[in-house]
Amino acid sequence: MMEHTQYRLAIMADPHNADAELRAHREACDECRAFTEQLLKFESRLERAMRVDIPSKADVLPFARARPHAPSAPRRWLALAASVLLGAAIVGGVWLSLPQPSLAAAVVAHMAGEPGAWQRTEAVPQLELADVLKDSKLRLRPAAGIVSYASSCAFRGHQVPHLVVQSAAGPVTVMVLVHESARQVTPFASEGYRGTIVPVPGHGSIAVLMRDSGIGADEIQRIAAQVEAAIVWTG
Amino acid sequence: MNDAAGGKQRRARFQALCQSLRPDLLRFAFWLCRDRALAEDVVQESMLRAWKARDSLQDESAAKPWLLTIIRREYARTFERKRFATVDVDELIAKEEPLLAAAEEQDVSDVRAAIMKLPDEYREPLVLQVLMGYSTAEIARELELSAPAVLTRLFRARRQLRAACGVDTSQDPQE
Numbered sequence: 244m245m246e247h248t249q250y251r252l253a254i255m256a257d258p259h260n261a262d263a264e265l266r267a268h269r270e271a272c273d274e275c276r277a278f279t280e281q282l283l284k285f286e287s288r289l290e291r292a293m294r295v296d297i298p299s300k301a302d303v304l305p306f307a308r309a310r311p312h313a314p315s316a317p318r319r320w321l322a323l324a325a326s327v328l329l330g331a332a333i334v335g336g337v338w339l340s341l342p343q344p345s346l347a348a349a350v351v352a353h354m355a356g357e358p359g360a361w362q363r364t365e366a367v368p369q370l371e372l373a374d375v376l377k378d379s380k381l382r383l384r385p386a387a388g389i390v391s392y393a394s395s396c397a398f399r400g401h402q403v404p405h406l407v408v409q410s411a412a413g414p415v416t417v418m419v420l421v422h423e424s425a426r427q428v429t430p431f432a433s434e435g436y437r438g439t440i441v442p443v444p445g446h447g448s449i450a451v452l453m454r455d456s457g458i459g460a461d462e463i464q465r466i467a468a469q470v471e472a473a474i475v476w477t478g
Numbered sequence: 479m480n481d482a483a484g485g486k487q488r489r490a491r492f493q494a495l496c497q498s499l500r501p502d503l504l505r506f507a508f509w510l511c512r513d514r515a516l517a518e519d520v521v522q523e524s525m526l527r528a529w530k531a532r533d534s535l536q537d538e539s540a541a542k543p544w545l546l547t548i549i550r551r552e553y554a555r556t557f558e559r560k561r562f563a564t565v566d567v568d569e570l571i572a573k574e575e576p577l578l579a580a581a582e583e584q585d586v587s588d589v590r591a592a593i594m595k596l597p598d599e600y601r602e603p604l605v606l607q608v609l610m611g612y613s614t615a616e617i618a619r620e621l622e623l624s625a626p627a628v629l630t631r632l633f634r635a636r637r638q639l640r641a642a643c644g645v646d647t648s649q650d651p652q653e
Contacts, residue, residue, distance in 0.1 A: 251651040255636050256629040257607070257614060278649050285636075285645055286608075292589035293609045295508055297501045382611060444498075445539020472501065475611030 250275050258286045259477070261377045269370075283369045287385045294386060346423055347431035347440055349399060350450040354416065354436060360392045360407050361414050361454075367393045375404050379421050380477050381446075387473035388415075399423070410466055412458060417470050421447040430460050441467050446476055492532060495541055496525055502610065506546055509605040510553050512594050513573070524552040546610065547620065567595050585643070592642035600635035603628055 245268040253265055258279070269276050354360075366389045375393040376382060383390065383406075391414065392407035398418065406417045416438075425448040429440040437460075438452025451467040496503075503524075507517035528535075528548050535544050571594050593601060603621060606612040614632075618625045633653070640647050 248651040251649070252633055252653070253629070255650065256632040258636075274649075281646075281649075282636075285640060285643070288585055288589050288643070289593075289636075289639065290608055292586045292593060293505065293509065293605060295505055295590070297504045444541075445537075475609075477611050477613060 247272065247275055251278060254279055254282060258282050259373055259382055261373065279370070280368075287369075290384045291386065294384065346420075346425065346448075347429060347438065347450070348433065350418055350438065350440070350452060351431075351433045351436050353396065353398060353405070353418070354452070357394070357396070357405065360394070360405065360416065363391045363407070364389075364409060364414075365391060367391065372406075375406075376419075378402060379404050379419050381419065382475040382477060384473040384475060387417075387470050408470065410469075412462060412466065413453060413456070415466055415470070416450075416452050418450040419447075419474070420450060423447050428464070430463065437463055439463050439467050441471055443471065443474075449474075488532075489529075492529060495538065496528075496545075499542055499545060502542065503545055503549060505609060506605060507549050507553065509593065509601060509609070510550065512567075516556070520549060520553050520556055523556075524549045527552060542610070543612075543616070543620070546606075550620070571595075588643050589639065592639050595642065596635055596638060600631050600638065603631050604635040607632060 245264055250265060250268045250272070253260060253262070254269075254275075269279055372383065372390055372393045375395050378395065381404075387408055389409040390406050391409050392405075394405045395402045396405040396418075398405075398420070399422070401422045403421070404417075404419045406419075408415045408417055420440075423440075425440045425442040427442065431438055431440070431452075432455060435455050436452045437455045437458055438450060439460075440448050440450050442448050449467070449471060451463065451470055453463065453466075500521075503521050504517060507521045507524075508514055511517045511520060524545065528545055531548075535541060571591055593604075596604070603617045603623075606617045606620060607614075612620070614625050614628050617623075617632075618628045621628065623631075630653075637647070637650055640650065
């Protein structure tokens with residue numbers, strides 16, 4: 244049987260360590276469980292502290308300094324206008340396109356199977372959340388918002404994390420689909436839900452959706468980006 | 479497709495990749511340098527080096543660790559080139575105060591100041607673990623340390639931070 248000191252040394256070095264022996268000790272020892280909860284609270288502060296604000300316009304792209312022929316002002320404006328129009332056409336066109344993509348349809352269909360997921364508002368205990376996420380090799384930073392529901396669900400032949408995150412715009416369902424690659428951002432609207440599938444290079448995709456209460460496509464994309472940025476891939 | 483068009487496409491793809499990873503890269507560089515302006519310079523130079531060495535990136539999903547390694551090396555080179563005088567941490571904290579205090583919560587600002595004061599050998603593995611999601615084995619590989627050495631540094635880093643931030647450490651283990 245592992246000793247308290249051994250457990251605490253290990254868990255302080257890696258508070259999200261999912262080792263079975265550590266877990267068994269935690270489940271059997273009230274003191275170490277309380278110690279871990281306190282440690283995870285501090286970890287949440289630490290994670291928020293490390294996410295310093297990044298200046299939105301800092302130009303750190305590789306060719307920013309070595310651009311040999313800057314386009315003239317009118318050309319620049321034309322190019323910018325064309326980019327904006329093209330972007331709007333793509334987003335608008337995809338958003339309105341019907342029929343729904345099959346992955347999005349499967350995500351929406353999954354919602355019907357878990358109606359209770361939307362009801363909760365209290366935060367899921369961190370250890371419970373870590374258990375749901377560990378098989379998909381990820382952690383969620385506090386910046387994602389309060390996670391009020393977390394379940395490992397069967398979805399198209401795989402177990403996937405199904406989360407509900409409380410955002411300023413209301414509860415948001417997030418499904419982390421490491422086995423589902425997506426070629427592009429795919430907004431969808433179906434059966435009273437609005438959402439988007441976002442490709443995550445090397446990690447499949449995530450689906451983010453909300454009940455359709457007039458929320459705009461931009462807001463859904465913003466929430467999806469916030470959730471994606473809060474994911475830490477651990478494998 | 480001709481060479482020029484292919485080159486343009488590769489460049490656009492690389493640029494998009496850098497853009498998507500930019501926030502994490504800048505944060506990593508900031509905690510490495512503890513100086514925002516220097517962090518931006520280091521990331522900028524690193525991106526140019528990465529572009530030149532792009533053929534060595536076989537798998538795009540490995541781009542982030544690949545770029546982080548380049549940033550670490552670039553930072554080391556910068557440090558060597560400029561031969562900085564001894565770092566005065568309080569001065570650094572004062573200089574970066576707007577960034578450190580940007581958080582709405584005081585408790586987060588306190589942790590930021592405490593991270594700034596951590597020795598490099600504790601701060602770097604901690605940032606790789608907490609911010610970048612690296613496993614112990616990945617940190618060990620990146621920093622060329624043994625896994626037990628990494629775990630020791632991570633433990634000490636948290637112990638120092640918790641004490642500096644007023645957390646009750648009476649239940650913390652002794653090494």
